[in-house]
Structures are given as structure tokens and as C-alpha cells.
Amino acid sequence: xxxxxxxxxxxxxxxxxxxxxxxxxxxxxxxxxxxxxxxxxxxxxxxxxxxxxxxxxxxxxxxxxxxxxxxxxxxxxxxxxxxxxxxxxxxxxxxxxxxxxxxxxxxxxxxxxxxxxxxxxxxxxxxxxxxxxxxxxxxxxxxxxxxxxxxxxxxxxxxxxxxxxxxxxxxxxxxxxxxxxxxxxxxxxxxxxxxxxxxxxxxxxxxxxxxxxxxxxxxxxxxxxxxxxxxxxxxxxxxxxxxxxxxxxxxxxxxxxxxxxxxxxxxxxxxxxxxxxxxxxxxxxxxxxxxxxxxxxxxxxxxxxxxxxxxxxxxxxxxxxxxxxxxxxxxxxxxxxxxxxxxxxxxxxxxxxxxxxxxxxxxxxxxxxxxxxxxxxxxxxxxxxxxxxxxxxxxxxxxxxxxxxxxxxxxxxxxxxxxxxxxxxxxxxxxxxxxxxxxxxxxxxxxxxxxxxxxxxxxxxxxxx
Amino acid sequence: xxxxxxxxxxxxxxxxxxxxxxxxxxxxxxxxxxxxxxxxxxxxxxxxxxxxxxxxxxxxxxxxxxxxxxxxxxxxxxxxxxxxxxxxxxxxxxxxxxxxxxxxxxxxxxxxxxxxxxxxxxxxxxxxxxxxxxxxxxxxxxxxxxxxxxxxxxxxxxxxxxxxxxxxxxxxxxxxxxxxxxxxxxxxxxxxxxxxxxxxxxxxxxxxxxxxxxxxxxxxxxxxxxxxxxxxxxxxxxxxxxxxxxxxxxxxxxxxxxxxxxxxxxxxxxxxxxxxxxxxxxxxxxxxxxxxxxxxxxxxxxxxxxxxxxxxxxxxxxxxxxxxxxxxxxxxxxxxxxxxxxxxxxxxxxxxxxxxxxxxxxxxxxxxxxxxxxxxxxxxxxxxxxxxxxxxxxxxxxxxxxxxxxxxxxxxxxxxxxxxxxxxxxxxxxxxxxxxxxxxxxxxxxxxxxxxxxxxxxxxxxxxxxxxxxxxxxxxxxxxxxxxxxxxxxxxxxxx
Numbered sequence: 034x035x036x037x038x039x040x041x042x043x044x045x046x047x048x049x050x051x052x053x054x055x056x057x058x059x060x061x062x063x064x065x066x067x068x069x070x071x072x073x074x075x076x077x078x079x080x081x082x083x084x085x086x087x088x089x090x091x092x093x094x095x096x097x098x099x100x101x102x103x104x105x106x107x108x109x110x111x112x113x114x115x116x117x118x119x120x121x122x123x124x125x126x127x128x129x130x131x132x133x134x135x136x137x138x139x140x141x142x143x144x145x146x147x148x149x150x151x152x153x154x155x156x157x158x159x160x161x162x163x164x165x166x167x168x169x170x171x172x173x174x175x176x177x178x179x180x181x182x183x184x185x186x187x188x189x190x191x192x193x194x195x196x197x198x199x200x201x202x203x204x205x206x207x208x209x210x211x212x213x214x215x216x217x218x219x220x221x222x223x224x225x226x227x228x229x230x231x232x233x234x235x236x237x238x239x240x241x242x243x244x245x246x247x248x249x250x251x252x253x254x255x256x257x258x259x260x261x262x263x264x265x266x267x268x269x270x271x272x273x274x275x276x277x278x279x280x281x282x283x284x285x286x287x288x289x290x291x292x293x294x295x296x297x298x299x300x301x302x303x304x305x306x307x308x309x310x311x312x313x314x315x316x317x318x319x320x321x322x323x324x325x326x327x328x329x330x331x332x333x334x335x336x337x338x339x340x341x342x343x344x345x346x347x348x349x350x351x352x353x354x355x356x357x358x359x360x361x362x363x364x365x366x367x368x369x370x371x372x373x374x375x376x377x378x379x380x381x382x383x384x385x386x387x388x389x390x391x392x393x394x395x396x397x398x399x400x401x402x403x404x405x406x407x408x409x410x411x412x413x414x415x416x417x418x419x420x421x422x423x424x425x426x427x428x429x430x431x432x433x434x435x436x437x438x439x440x441x442x443x444x445x446x447x448x449x450x451x452x453x454x455x456x457x458x459x460x461x462x463x464x465x466x467x468x469x470x471x472x473x474x475x476x477x478x479x480x481x482x483x484x485x486x487x488x489x490x491x492x493x494x495x496x497x498x
Numbered sequence: 499x500x501x502x503x504x505x506x507x508x509x510x511x512x513x514x515x516x517x518x519x520x521x522x523x524x525x526x527x528x529x530x531x532x533x534x535x536x537x538x539x540x541x542x543x544x545x546x547x548x549x550x551x552x553x554x555x556x557x558x559x560x561x562x563x564x565x566x567x568x569x570x571x572x573x574x575x576x577x578x579x580x581x582x583x584x585x586x587x588x589x590x591x592x593x594x595x596x597x598x599x600x601x602x603x604x605x606x607x608x609x610x611x612x613x614x615x616x617x618x619x620x621x622x623x624x625x626x627x628x629x630x631x632x633x634x635x636x637x638x639x640x641x642x643x644x645x646x647x648x649x650x651x652x653x654x655x656x657x658x659x660x661x662x663x664x665x666x667x668x669x670x671x672x673x674x675x676x677x678x679x680x681x682x683x684x685x686x687x688x689x690x691x692x693x694x695x696x697x698x699x700x701x702x703x704x705x706x707x708x709x710x711x712x713x714x715x716x717x718x719x720x721x722x723x724x725x726x727x728x729x730x731x732x733x734x735x736x737x738x739x740x741x742x743x744x745x746x747x748x749x750x751x752x753x754x755x756x757x758x759x760x761x762x763x764x765x766x767x768x769x770x771x772x773x774x775x776x777x778x779x780x781x782x783x784x785x786x787x788x789x790x791x792x793x794x795x796x797x798x799x800x801x802x803x804x805x806x807x808x809x810x811x812x813x814x815x816x817x818x819x820x821x822x823x824x825x826x827x828x829x830x831x832x833x834x835x836x837x838x839x840x841x842x843x844x845x846x847x848x849x850x851x852x853x854x855x856x857x858x859x860x861x862x863x864x865x866x867x868x869x870x871x872x873x874x875x876x877x878x879x880x881x882x883x884x885x886x887x888x889x890x891x892x893x894x895x896x897x898x899x900x901x902x903x904x905x906x907x908x909x910x911x912x913x914x915x916x917x918x919x920x921x922x923x924x925x926x927x928x929x930x931x932x933x934x935x936x937x938x939x940x941x942x943x944x945x946x947x948x949x950x951x952x953x954x955x956x957x958x959x960x961x962x963x964x965x966x967x968x969x970x971x972x973x974x975x976x977x978x979x980x981x982x983x984x985x986x987x988x989x990x991x992x993x994x
Binding site: 383386387388389390395397398401402405406413414417418420421424428432435436437438477478479480481484 | 564565566567568570572634637638641645649652655660663664667671672675676679680683684686687
């Protein structure tokens with residue numbers, strides 16, 4: 034359905050819907066333009082694939098792990114899951130700052146609860162931490178919205194964009210902008226305010242991790258882009274309060290920092306989670322570069338990361354489903370036993386590193402060329418260093434999985450697990466991530482399809498600058 | 499040069515591509531599986547060779563596979579330089595396929611299906627490198643070559659192999675990401691396009707400083723060319739099974755490296771630009787440093803394959819030297835050395851593998867008197883060694899002759915001295931092996947030598963190394979196709 038919507042946006046411009054029949058700026062307006070259409074397509078794709086996967090993984094018949102919920106919990110689980118999905122869609126389509134807050138909280142509250150369904154006891158603590166920090170972020174956001182309302186008397190995004198320039202000089206607006214950014218950066222886990230993420234994404238059930246890393250933080254990034262470029266105009270962030278250089282530096286720190294902590298992880302899910310922290314830096318980096326090419330790269334990364342990271346989490350989820358093993362060092366020789374799962378993982382890893390013919394490479398290309406065009410060449414070594422770090426921490430896993438032999442005396446992956454379980458997961462678990470990750474290859478070659486959308490959205494955001 | 503639209507390059511690559519699933523499904527039928535490999539290699543060679551007449555007439559075959567997005571095409575182009583590399587690689591693939599069968603079965607190696615699949619992917623990638631029409635296509639296949647050969651290097655899966663393979667990947671992928679990629683970004687931003695063209699694409703687009711930076715990044719980024727100090731992955735890669743060392747680490751991978759370097763030097767920068775900035779001659783001296791130092795290191799290696807690896811490091815720099823002289827003769831010498839060295843060095847590797855299979859010996863010190871047991875192998879080794887040293891009647895002589903002429907043409911006497919010194923060093927590290935092999939006294943008590951009669955390696959292996967040894971000699975008497983291809987490159991690029 035979102036593809037249809039995207040199609041109509043491409044052909045006939047933004048679609049709007051006035052909730053409750055009130056005309057904006059008084060009523061709440063839903064508005065789908067190039068950017069939201071692009072995001073909608075991403076979110077609905079990932080939500081759909083993970084839902085298919087969840088069907089098998091949540092019920093978990095015959096699985097060894099208690100990572101599954103079982104029949105009794107399934108109703109609650111899917112209710113929360115759908116609530117989460119509704120929240121995500123809401124954030125993307127809304128044209129109203131306060132409404133965005135509401136959906137942000139719907140998303141977050143259901144996410145907190147879903148994290149708590151993880152099978153380790155620490156998952157509940159992780160969910161609680163996430164709740165506290167997430168709420169702080171939400172408070173910042175709400176304060177900012179309050180300030181904006183006081184200064185302009187409106188909450189509609191288009192209307193705000195229209196009225197804000199008159200009061201750009203006011204310090205209140207600068208403070209509001211700062212609060213807005215901090216609030217949303219907490220939600221998207223920009224390094225160094227990421228501390229909640231490795232626990233929350235690492236300890237929740239894999240299907241939840243996958244949607245958290247693939248959609249929830251991406252949508253927070255969407256909210257950042259939306260508020261920076263639509264609510265505030267490019268004129269504000271370039272001239273009135275020049276933040277782009279600060280953002281580039283923050284992004285560089287995030288990329289290197291996130292990847293470095295990923296290197297230190299021994300638990301494979303935490304490693305993927307830390308990797309997400311680094312990957313969020315790419316998106317902010319594109320915003321920092323803030324020319325057409327760079328921002329296109331950013332948007333492309335929203336797509337690329339959503340697809341790849343979601344499928345990586347799902348693949349790891351199938352592996353855990355079969356074997357209950359989390360430690361990277363215990364995965365020796367697992368590639369032989371679960372070839373489809375780890376083929377998925379390998380393709381995903383290549384995409385993360387940015388090997389040519391994957392979407393990761395397209396992102397790298399756009400960001401680096403954008404940076405050079407903008408004269409910000411110091412950014413390029415950062416991108417490359419980040420790619421190298423990715424290569425190291427994914428390469429380490431791949432080497433163990435494919436080429437290390439499991440010990441002859443049963444100390445390999447099979448220890449404590451009946452032999453029958455160290456085999457490939459059921460197709461309900463192997464196929465969805467495989468299909469998802471193959472999109473990274475398809476659109477890494479036919480990159481012009483997502484790029485044309487991303488480019489239109491970026492052009493719209495920059496308004497001809 | 500007249501461009502012609504043709505799908506031939508794609509057909510060529512389809513041969514190994516089609517073989518991959520066929521090999522995979524024939525996992526349980528070794529004979530069928532090997533048949534697919536052989537069929538693919540023969541088909542590929544025939545297809546490549548069928549382009550020879552057209553290219554010799556001066557045509558350039560071009561085709562576009564897909565546009566990734568504006569500015570980035572996957573595009574192919576068959577020109578004399580690429581064809582020379584492709585002919586060499588695809589012909590030797592046939593030979594090594596036969597050899598592989600003998601070698602892998604004799605040693606009862608594990609994971610043979612994975613081995614043959616990766617081999618096919620590597621050849622696909624090598625053809626892709628040869629036929630790339632722009633930097634991005636080149637990068638795609640260059641990385642594919644790195645990744646597909648990694649499982650081959652790590653084949654034994656013991657700690658030593660894992661260590662070697664890790665170094666292999668770290669050097670090749672690392673340099674590529676850290677240096678090659680930014681160089682391509684810069685080229686794109688500065689030159690606005692990535693297509694290779696005869697006169698280069700960077701001339702007159704940026705200040706000399708920027709161009710020098712790009713040049714240094716490219717040179718450092720092509721780790722496969724094994725220019726010192728980025729060479730140590732190649733000896734490390736010798737943990738691989740011998741056919742891999744032979745075809746990939748004497749021909750496909752390393753030659754893809756120097757080929758890429760030549761491509762970039764000649765078709766991105768252009769001879770005129772480099773001559774103007776004086777960068778060619780700097781590269782030439784850099785290469786001659788590698789030639790000498792690697793030869794000296796080779797003298798001290800006792801493991802035969804490691805000695806061959808260092809010799810390869812040194813010989814690769816001959817090619818770089820020839821290209822960087824930027825004269826027609828030097829260029830011709832450098833480019834035909836791609837083929838000449840390939841035949842010579844692959845013979846040597848195949849001999850080393852055959853000795854390993856028959857006797858289990860890896861070290862030169864244990865090979866005294868081995869010629870009495872394995873006369874054919876050792877004689878082939880002798881021929882290969884002559885070719886690499888550059889003594890008639892072997893192909894290596896021709897490329898060295900042209901290289902020497904190129905040095906004189908460029909008025910670089912010191913470089914000529916380097917060439918001659920290196921030839922002495924080559925002789926010093928190869929000929930003792932042969933001499934000791936034929937006339938040395940085996941260590942008493944070695945069980946291999948106490949057996950009766952001749953104990954050669956597997957028939958297929960001996961046949962294969964015989965073919966390449968004969969090939970080395972034939973190339974001395976009949977080098978015309980290669981010479982003509984190389985000469986054509988020289989005339990186009992230097993442009994009188």
C-alpha cells in the first residue's frame with residue numbers, strides 16, 4: 034500500500050489528509066511528501082518482513098530457546114507489535130509537531146514493553162533503562178514543541194516553517210532547536226548518548242531488535258531530518274545557527290565510536306546493536322554535509338541500514354532460535370551447519386562494510402563525493418576508517434563462522450545442544466531475512482531506483498540550495 | 499582504434515558464472531563437477547581467443563551492462579591490454595584445472611566443491627578486471643577477486659592458514675578501502691568521469707599537487723601489485739594449496755594488480771601528464787627498489803613456495819617498471835612480461851606442487867638429488883627458471899630485452915643496471931635448486947630417495963606443468979600475438 038502511495042506522491046505531489054475535518058493549521062494534518070513516502074516504503078517493508086518472521090519465531094514450536102514467547106504471550110506480543118508499527122507509520126505521515134510527539138511516545142512505549150519480553154532477566158532492566166532515557170528524550174522534545182508553540186502559536190509543520198523566520202533572531206528559538214535536537218538524538222542513539230541502545234537491542238527478542246534497529250531509530254532520524262529541514266528551514270541551520278559543522282563532528286565521533294565499541298563485544302547481538310550506533314552517524318554525517326549529494330546519501334542510508342541491519346538481526350535470531358548461542362567465539366563452523374542463515378549474514382556484512390554492488394557502497398559513494406563537493410575533505414578519511422572498522426568486526430565473525438573448525442571433542446557449537454538442533458532453521462525463519470538482504474544487492478546494482486526517490490526528497494528538503 | 503558494440507565480454511564472463519551453480523549441485527559427483535570446471539575453462543578460453551582477430555585489427559569491443567546511477571556504469575571494453583591479460587589467465591586456467599584435479603585428489607583435500615566454486619568466481623573476476631571500461635567496474639571486480647580468493651587461501655583452516663588469510667585480506671581489502679577508494683572519489687570529483695581513455699582523464703583538471711596526491715593514493719591502494727612495502731601478503735598467501743598459488747598468486751591476482759596499475763597509470767593519468775610531472779620516473783625507481791630487495795630476500799628463503807613468492811614480488815615490479823618508463827619499448831616489455839612471467843612462474847609453482855604431492859617436501863634443502871626421482875618435473879622447473887631469469891630460448895628473454903631497450907630509450911642507465919643485477923640474483927636463487935636437484939646427494943636415510951625407479955607426481959599434474967614449460971619455450975619463438983597486442987597499446991598511449 035505504501036508503494037502505491039509513494040507512486041501517487043511521485044506523480045501528483047504531496048498527499049494530505051485533514052484529521053477530523055479541521056483545516057490546518059488548527060487541525061491535525063497528515064501529509065505525505067517525497068520524504069515521508071520514501072520512509073513509509075522502508076518502514077512498511079521492514080515491518081512486513083519481520084511480521085512474517087515473527088509468526089514462526091514468537092510461537093517457537095520445537096525451538097530450544099526461551100527466546101520465544103509461546104502461545105499464551107503471543108496475543109499480547111502481536112498487539113504491542115502492531116501498536117509499534119502504527120506509531121512508526123504515524124510519525125512518518127504526520128504534519129504536526131505535537132502529533133509527532135504522540136506517535137513517538139506510542140512507538141517508544143510499545144518498544145519498552147517489547148524489549149522487556151526478551152528471555153534473559155536483564156531484558157527487563159534494559160527495557161526499564163530504555164524507558165527512563167527515552168522519556169528524558171521525549172521531555173526535551175516536548176519542551177521544544179512548547180517553546181515553538183509559545184513563539185508562533187501553531188503546531189502545524191508547514192505553518193511553523195512559514196512563521197518561524199520572523200522570530201529566528203529570538204534566543205527562545207535557538208534553545209527550542211537545541212532541545213529538539215537533543216531529544217531526538219537520544220531517541221536515535223547518537224553516540225555518546227547511546228548507552229541505552231546496546232542493552233535494549235541486544236537483549237530483546239531478535240525480531241524486536243530487528244525492528245528497533247531497522248525502523249525505530251531510523252524513524253527518529255527521520256524526525257531529525259524533518260524538523261531540521263521542514264520545520265526549520267535550511268536558511269536557519271546554515272545562516273542563523275550554523276550547526277552543520279558541529280553535526281559533522283558529532284557524526285564522525287559516532288561512526289568511529291560506535292564501531293570501536295562494536296569491536297569489543299563478545300555477544301553477537303550486542304555487536305550488531307553497537308554497529309547500529311555507528312551507522313546512525315552516517316545519517317547525521319549526510320545532514321552535516323548538507324548538499325544534495327550528501328543528503329541523498331543520508332536518505333539512502335536510511336534505506337540501506339534498515340534493510341541490512343534488520344536482516345542481520347533476523348539471521349542471528351534464526352541462529353539463536355536453533356542453538357541458543359550468543360557468544361561469537363562459540364560460533365565456530367556454524368556456517369557449514371546453517372548455510373542459508375549465514376549466507377544472509379555474510380551478504381549483510383558485506384553491505385555494512387560497503388563492498389561495491391551493495392547499497393552500503395552507494396551510501397559511501399554519495400557521502401564521500403558529497404563531502405568532497407562541499408569541500409569538507411576531512412570527512413572522507415572518517416568514512417573510510419569507519420568502513421575498515423566494520424570490515425574488522427564483521428570479518429572476525431565471518432572467519433569464525435565459516436573457517437574455524439569446531440573442536441573434535443564436542444566443544445564446538447553443538448555443546449549442550451542436541452545435534453538435531455545445530456541445523457538450518459525452518460524456512461519461516463531463513464527466507465524472510467534472505468529476501469530482505471537480497472534487496473541490498475538488487476538496489477546496490479539498480480541503485481537508481483531508490484536514489485531517484487532519495488534525490489527528490491533531498492532536493493525538496495534543501496529547497497534549491 | 500574503432501569502437502564496436504559487442505556482447506562478447508559478457509559472454510566470456512558467463513562461462514565461469516554458469517559453472518558456479520553447476521559445480522555446486524554436482525557436489526556429490528566429483529567427476530561431473532570437474533567436468534564443469536574444465537568445460538567452463540575451455541569455453542572461456544575459446545571465447546576470449548575469438549576476440550583476438552578483431553582486436554588485432556584495431557577494433558575495441560564495448561558494451562554496457564547496467565547503469566547503477568548517473569555517473570556510475572558497469573561497462574566493459576576489450577582493448578589490447580585487457581585481452582592480453584584475459585588470454586593469459588583463461589589459457590592457464592585450463593592447464594591449472596587439469597593440474598588441480600590431480601593435485602587435490604592425490605592429497606584428498608577437503609571442501610573441494612568450495613574450492614572449485616571460488617576458483618570459478620576468481621576467474622570471472624579476473625576477466626572482469628581485464629575488460630573493465632571504467633574505474634568503478636574495475637573496483638567491483640577487483641574486490642570480487644579479493645573476496646573470492648580469501649576462502650582459497652584459508653583452505654586448510656589450520657591456525658597458520660587463518661593467520662595467513664587474515665593478513666591477505668587485511669592488506670588487500672585494507673589498502674583498497676583506505677587508499678584506492680578515496681583516489682576514485684577524488685578522480686570523480688576532479689575529473690567528472692571515470693571512463694578510461696587513451697590520453698588519460700585527469701590532464702588539465704587539477705593542480706599538480708592534487709594529481710600527485712591521487713597518484714600516490716592509487717599506487718598505495720593497489721595492494722595486489724605487491725609493491726614494497728605492501729608486499730607481505732603474498733608470501734603469507736602461500737599457505738594456500740599449490741594450484742591456488744600457481745594460478746592466482748602468480749597469474750590472476752597479482753597480474754590483476756599490475757594490470758590495474760598499468761590501466762590507471764596509462765588511461766587515467768595518461769603518459770603525457772605523468773611525464774610532465776615526473777611521476778613516472780619516481781615510480782620506476784620505486785619499482786626498481788622492490789625488484790632488488792625482493793630478489794635478495796628470495797635468496798634467503800628455504801621454503802620453495804616462499805622463494806617463488808618473493809621472486810614474484812620482484813618480477814611484478816618489472817612490469818611496473820616497464821610501464822612507468824613511459825616509452826613505447828619499455829611499455830611493450832612491461833606488458834608482455836605479464837604473459838611471459840605468467841608462463842614461467844606458473845611452471846615453477848606447478849613443479850613445487852608436484853614435488854609436494856610426490857615426496858611431501860616443501861623445503862629446498864631437502865630436495866637434493868630429487869632430479870633423479872622426478873626428472874620431468876625438475877627439467878620443467880629448469881625451463882621455468884630460465885624463462886624467469888630471461889635466458890633464451892625462453893619467453894622471459896623477450897620481455898627483458900624490450901625492458902632493457904626501454905631503459906636505454908628513456909636514458910636511464912641506473913635502471914638498466916638494476917635489470918641486469920636482478921637477473922643475476924634470479925639466477926642465483928633458482929639455478930642452485932636445479933643443480934642440487936640433479937647432481938646433489940640426497941640426505942641419507944630419507945625414505946623418499948630409497949625407493950626404486952622414478953616417482954613422479956600425478957599424471958595430470960606432470961602433463962600440466964609440461965604444457966606450461968613448453969609454452970614458455972614456444973613463446974620465445976612465436977611471441978607475435980602478444981608482441982603485437984603490447985605494441986598496439988604502446989602506440990595508442992604514447993601516441994608517437
